[in-house]
Amino acid sequence: xxxxxxxxxxxxxxxxxxxxxxxxxxxxxxxxxxxxxxxxxxxxxxxxxxxxxxxxxxxxxxxxxxxxxxxxxxxxxxxxxxxxxxxxxxxxxxxxxxxxxxxxxxxxxxxxxxxxxxx
Numbered sequence: 326x327x328x329x330x331x332x333x334x335x336x337x338x339x340x341x342x343x344x345x346x347x348x349x350x351x352x353x354x355x356x357x358x359x360x361x362x363x364x365x366x367x368x369x370x371x372x373x374x375x376x377x378x379x380x381x382x383x384x385x386x387x388x389x390x391x392x393x394x395x396x397x398x399x400x401x402x403x404x405x406x407x408x409x410x411x412x413x414x415x416x417x418x419x420x421x422x423x424x425x426x427x428x429x430x431x432x433x434x435x436x437x438x439x440x441x442x443x444x
Contacts, residue, residue, distance in 0.1 A: 333435075335429060
């Protein structure tokens with residue numbers, strides 16, 4: 326059964342190019358260590374809701390956009406093995422510094438999900 330890590334990230338529009346570069350590197354590292362799929366999507370039709378929405382979930386600022394991403398694994402155990410290897414990979418070492426990241430990691434939402442249905 327598949328397992329997915331999902332992320333919602335606020336990224337300053339002026340840092341989107343830097344974020345894309347970071348995401349490309351992270352995606353390559355994840356795939357190299359066994360992740361089945363890695364996707365990053367930038368907001369297009371994402372309005373601020375009255376109570377909840379993607380922008381509200383990350384306290385989006387007017388100068389930012391929302392990134393929605395996911396990584397697919399075979400299972401949670403597979404995810405844990407892949408992530409253990411990824412965290413030791415030197416290609417990501419300098420990107421792990423919070424000051425070097427092109428987004429505010431404190432406002433990132435993430436979590437792991439089991440497959441509920443597939444059609």
